[in-house]
Amino acid sequence: MARLAAGVVLVTAREAPLAEDGPRGEDAGMTATAFLSVSLDPPLVLVSVRTGSRMDDLLEEQPLWGASLLAESQRHIAGRFAMKGRLSDRLLFEDIPYRRGELTGAPLVRGALAALECRTEQRVAAGDHTLVIGRVLTAEVPHTEGGPLAYYRGRYRRLD
Known part of the structure; x- marks a missing residue:
């Protein structure tokens, strides 16, 4: 399957929804290459997540998440979120320019080719x-x- 070219997406979620008066969770993210459009009506996408991973556990509890379709200039972001034995989730986002999704609170990378907010x-x-x-x-x-x-x-x- 290494011979199948794939786009690179950063999938992100907030541990708990943002709340004015409640606790705020931590952000989490993962690099994904198994990401695709499933349907236009209704608009559905699919991401493949390793079972038992931090992101799998989080997306089982938190149905709201984001996806940033990374540009060729964002290779460093993809590499950071794909590392094994990586930095803590808090440090992963430290110098990455992002904004919060209005509906999900998920971090969405600035400069990405597209940003999606999704509900499982x-x-x-x-x-x-x-x-x-x-x-x-x-x-x-x-x-x-x-x-x-x-x-x-x-x-x-x-892609040239």
């Missing part, structure tokens, strides 16, 4: 992964220079 509709066990199908609540496509970040044969690449 269905979770499907599939081997050692969980397929998370989310309804797109909002989609933003800012004017961004450059092309998409791709992953092919174990490396991040530009």
